[in-house]
Amino acid sequence: MKTFKGRVITAGTVKAEALVSHGGLNTLASFQKALQFGDKKVTCGDQNNPDLYGKQMLDKALCLPQTIGSTTGGLVLYCACSMGRKPACMLFSQPIDSLAAAGAVLADVWLDDVNMPVVDSLGEEFLAYVKDGMTITVGEDGEVTVE
Amino acid sequence: MRLTEAQQKILDGGEGEVMAKVMKTLVRYGEIFGAEEMVPVTGKHNHLVTSFGLKALGPVYALMDQLIEAGAVSKQTFSADPRPLDKNVPSNFLQNFIFNHFMYSKQDFYEGQLKKLGLMDEDAFSCTCYMEEMDNRPQKGEILSWAESSAVVYANSVLGARCNRNSGIIDLMGSIVGYVPKFGFLTDEGRKADWIVEIKTTKKPEAQLLGSAIGMKVLEEVPYIKGLDQWLGNELDDAACTFLKDMGAATASNGAVGLYHVAGLTPEAVELGESLIKEDAKVYVIDDAELQRVYDSYPVIWKDKNAAPKLCFMGCPHMSLEQLKDWTDKVEAGLKAAGNAKVQIPTVFTAAPAVLNEFEKTPYAARLKATGVITSYICPLMYMNNPLAGKMPVITSSNKLRTYTTARYYTDDEILVQITKGGK
Numbered sequence: 001m002k003t004f005k006g007r008v009i010t011a012g013t014v015k016a017e018a019l020v021s022h023g024g025l026n027t028l029a030s031f032q033k034a035l036q037f038g039d040k041k042v043t044c045g046d047q048n049n050p051d052l053y054g055k056q057m058l059d060k061a062l063c064l065p066q067t068i069g070s071t072t073g074g075l076v077l078y079c080a081c082s083m084g085r086k087p088a089c090m091l092f093s094q095p096i097d098s099l100a101a102a103g104a105v106l107a108d109v110w111l112d113d114v115n116m117p118v119v120d121s122l123g124e125e126f127l128a129y130v131k132d133g134m135t136i137t138v139g140e141d142g143e144v145t146v147e
Numbered sequence: 148m149r150l151t152e153a154q155q156k157i158l159d160g161g162e163g164e165v166m167a168k169v170m171k172t173l174v175r176y177g178e179i180f181g182a183e184e185m186v187p188v189t190g191k192h193n194h195l196v197t198s199f200g201l202k203a204l205g206p207v208y209a210l211m212d213q214l215i216e217a218g219a220v221s222k223q224t225f226s227a228d229p230r231p232l233d234k235n236v237p238s239n240f241l242q243n244f245i246f247n248h249f250m251y252s253k254q255d256f257y258e259g260q261l262k263k264l265g266l267m268d269e270d271a272f273s274c275t276c277y278m279e280e281m282d283n284r285p286q287k288g289e290i291l292s293w294a295e296s297s298a299v300v301y302a303n304s305v306l307g308a309r310c311n312r313n314s315g316i317i318d319l320m321g322s323i324v325g326y327v328p329k330f331g332f333l334t335d336e337g338r339k340a341d342w343i344v345e346i347k348t349t350k351k352p353e354a355q356l357l358g359s360a361i362g363m364k365v366l367e368e369v370p371y372i373k374g375l376d377q378w379l380g381n382e383l384d385d386a387a388c389t390f391l392k393d394m395g396a397a398t399a400s401n402g403a404v405g406l407y408h409v410a411g412l413t414p415e416a417v418e419l420g421e422s423l424i425k426e427d428a429k430v431y432v433i434d435d436a437e438l439q440r441v442y443d444s445y446p447v448i449w450k451d452k453n454a455a456p457k458l459c460f461m462g463c464p465h466m467s468l469e470q471l472k473d474w475t476d477k478v479e480a481g482l483k484a485a486g487n488a489k490v491q492i493p494t495v496f497t498a499a500p501a502v503l504n505e506f507e508k509t510p511y512a513a514r515l516k517a518t519g520v521i522t523s524y525i526c527p528l529m530y531m532n533n534p535l536a537g538k539m540p541v542i543t544s545s546n547k548l549r550t551y552t553t554a555r556y557y558t559d560d561e562i563l564v565q566i567t568k569g570g571k
Contacts, residue, residue, distance in 0.1 A: 009179060024366075024403075029551060032532065035203035036250065047448050048550070066367075068403055070551065071196045071294040074314025075207050082206035096179065097367065097403065098331070102314030105175045109168055110210060 001147040004126045008142040009096055010108045012117035016088035018134040018146065019060035021051045022127060024068030027076045027099065030057070034085050035076070042085045061136035062087035065127060067100040077103025081114045089138050092120035093127040119144060148174055148328070149184050157324060165217035169320045176317060177328020185326035186333065189290045190308065192267060192283040193225035193322040194276045196294035196315045199529050200254030201231075207316065208253060211260045214323065221265030221322040226276035226283045228295055229465065229497070230254070231529030235521055237458060237493050238530075245533055264319065272524060273499030275392065275465040277301055280501035287414055290333060292321025296405070297396035297464045297547065303406040305383065305391050307414035309333045312367075312405040332406050338415065340371035340408055340424045347434045351378040353558050354390045355546040357433065358397025360441040364431050367403040371424050376411035385469040387412065393545075396464045400547035448553050454540040459490075459566050460527040460554065462497030463545035471498060471506050471522070475515040481567030482518060489519035491569025492542070500524045520566075528552060 026046050033045030034057075044052040067073050077100065080086045090100065096118070104118040117138045130136070130146050137145040150158060158174065160167040173185065197207065214220065231251050238246065258266075267283065274297055276283040285291055287307035293299050294313045302308040311331045313321070321327040331337040342365045346352065352375075361370055379387045391409070398404035408416040408423055415423060461474065474496065482488065496515070498506065503522055506512050515522065531541060531552035541554040542565060549556040557565060 026551075032203065033534070036201070037534070047553070048446070066403075069400070071296050071299070071312060071318075072315045075197065075204065075316045078210075078316065079204055079206045082209075098176075098180070098312050099314045101179045102176060102317045105172055105179070106314075106316055109172045109175065111206075 001145065002129055004122045004144045004146070006091070006119040006122040006142045006144060009101065009118040009120055010104045010116065011140055012089070012115045013138055013140055014061070014088045014115065014117055015135065015137045016059060016061040018130050018132060018136050019052065019055060019057060019062055020127070020130055020132055021049060021062070021064040023049060023051065024066050025049065025052070025062070025064045026069035027067050027073035027103070028070040031076050031080050031085070035079055035083060040085065057087050058085060059088045061089050061091060061138070063091045063127060063130045065094045066092060066097040071099060073099030074102030074106060078106040078110070081107035081116055082111055086116050089117040091122055091126070091136070091138070091144055093122050093124055094120065096120035148178055148182060154185050154326060163217055165213055165219045166324065169219060169323050173317070173320055173324060173326065173328055177330060180328070180330040182328035182330040184329050186290055186329045188223065188292050188321055188325055188327055190285045191223065193221060193223045193291070193318060194283060194293040194295055194298050195225055195227040195318050198228035198272050198526070199231040200251050200257035202250060202252050208257060208260065210316065211264065215260065215263050219323050220263065221319060222325045223322045224265045224267040225322065226267050226271040226273065226281065227261060228272065228274050229524055229526035230272045231526050233523045233525040235523050236495050236525050236530060242533070242535055245535065250533055270500035273465050274298055274526070275467070275499050277306065278467060278499055278502055280468065280505050281499050290327065292318055292327050294318035296399035300395040300399045300405055300407070301392055303332055304395055304408065304413050305388060312403065338406060338423070339369065340428055341365065341368035342370040343424060343428050343430045344370045344372045345430065345432045346372065346374035347432055348438065349435055352433070352438060354393035355397045355544055356438050356442060356558065358394035359401040359546040360433055360438060361407070362398035362400065362402025362404050363441065365402060365404060367405070369406050369408070370404065371408045371410065371416065371428070373410045375409050379412060381411045383412065385467065389467045389470050392464060392467065397546040400550045445549065445556055447555055449540050449555060450538055451540070456492050456540050456542045456565060458539065458541045459492050459494040459562065460497065460541060460543045460545065460548060461494070461562065463527045463543065463548040465502065466496055466498045468502050468505055471496060471502070471515070472509065472511045475511040477563055478518045478520060478567060479514060481563045485568040487567060490566045492566050494520045494566045495527070496520055496522050497525055497527055498522065
């Protein structure tokens with residue numbers, strides 16, 4: 001078990017199973033299929049992401065360096081939250097990028113009853129340590145426990 | 148963050164609850180990146196990334212309705228990315244059914260919302276809104292609230308405007324309140340280069356391949372590119388701007404570059420020179436072997452890797468007027484050399500509506516049409532963004548299209564051979 005401390009982008013607590021992307025997460029490519037064609041398990045549709053392609057993202061603790069790709073990224077994340085097709089939390093090893101930050105803030109300000117804690121700056125060691133299937137606990141203060 | 152009295156009034160609800168939420172969104176967004184103040188948007192027009200009435204984006208339309216009902220519309224008029232549909236572009240019955248009934252069934256509705264929010268005009272749809280023909284070309288130093296990665300990187304780098312790599316919705320909100328948080332590319336420090344990229348190729352590099360190499364190396368950081376002026380010259384003429392448009396789009400999509408400087412060419416590099424480079428800047432040398440390595444690294448994700456191409460897209464980002472003319476000459480010459488009258492693969496050249504209108508006024512338009520090439524204002528990416536595309540072998544010289552879809556990348560010369568000789 002290891003504990004990491006990051007910066008809180010949107011606060012909240014959650015316990016969930018880890019799903020890890022070592023490369024940047026392309027938000028549009030990853031979520032579009034799930035939003036468009038009613039995939040309630042939110043299967044990742046990004047063929048260029050070998051870590052996540054074909055895996056279910058719903059209610060997982062999504063561990064990643066940053067998001068990449070189209071500047072629609074923030075609104076796609078907002079839609080995923082609004083439609084209940086979101087990860088349990090998003091945990092960034094690096095400082096959050098402007099697209100993911102936009103999605104997190106939009107969901108937090110404009111949607112009611114959405115709990116998706118977002119923590120960034122957890123460090124490279126976090127992404128090196130965490131593996132798919134491990135149990136993640138996120139605290140209100142940005143403390144992330146991996147076991 | 149320190150807010151002015153007027154900004155604080157909006158945040159406190161002085162202009163209504165919805166405007167307060169818009170301001171709260173921008174303040175929170177800025178605070179994440181250390182912004183200490185909000186600054187006025189000074190560009191004449193905005194540019195939005197969302198042009199497509201994708202059925203999946205229902206929550207976005209609901210949010211837009213909230214804004215419209217509250218009168219929280221854009222203080223500036225704006226252009227938007229290209230439309231996702233054009234009946235001129237080849238598509239089969241099944242594709243048409245999916246496009247019109249599943250994917251883009253909200254297109255008309257969404258365009259209605261855009262008009263209410265401040266769309267410039269009915270033809271204001273292109274990722275290259277900065278083309279002179281499109282009337283949305285910011286000036287050096289102007290503060291923007293744009294999205295669309297290829298447009299943002301062009302505005303910052305080639306035009307010297309100041310804009311962060313904003314997400315959709317955030318772009319619109321900036322011009323609703325008329326302020327954006329000051330951080331990143333809006334600051335002098337944020338425009339300094341983290342990388343020196345040295346070009347040491349033996350010939351002019353392919354713009355889309357060079358941009359891809361730079362983007363994948365520097366990711367979201369700022370490169371200062373040396374040695375490119377030997378191939379592009381020291382003047383931002385049509386040829387140089389077209390090269391930088393395509394290179395920049397690849398840096399932004401293969402990485403997340405929002406600003407680059409080219410020594411001796413782009414405005415801030417000309418004005419400030421190497422004082423733009425941070426003391427601890429990293430160095431990346433690009434030679435012929437490095438470009439070949441990058442090219443060879445691209446995966447081919449067609450179901451049948453040896454399939455014959457069924458469609459070719461050129462123009463992601465949209466082509467310039469000079470590019471359309473230049474390619475007309477190239478296609479004609481290629482067909483003549485191959486002994487063919489028409490292109491051997493259905494081929495679509497995409498450009499902004501206003502650029503296509505200008506092109507139609509030239510003799511090149513009839514010549515290009517005679518080769519069988521189709522021109523369109525469509526967004527190739529939105530065309531490809533459907534479940535049938537994976538089964539369709541599409542070729543392109545766009546590294547952005549390659550990155551986001553199943554399209555296969557070829558260099559310009561290779562594309563020319565494919566479409567004129569058909570791989571013979």
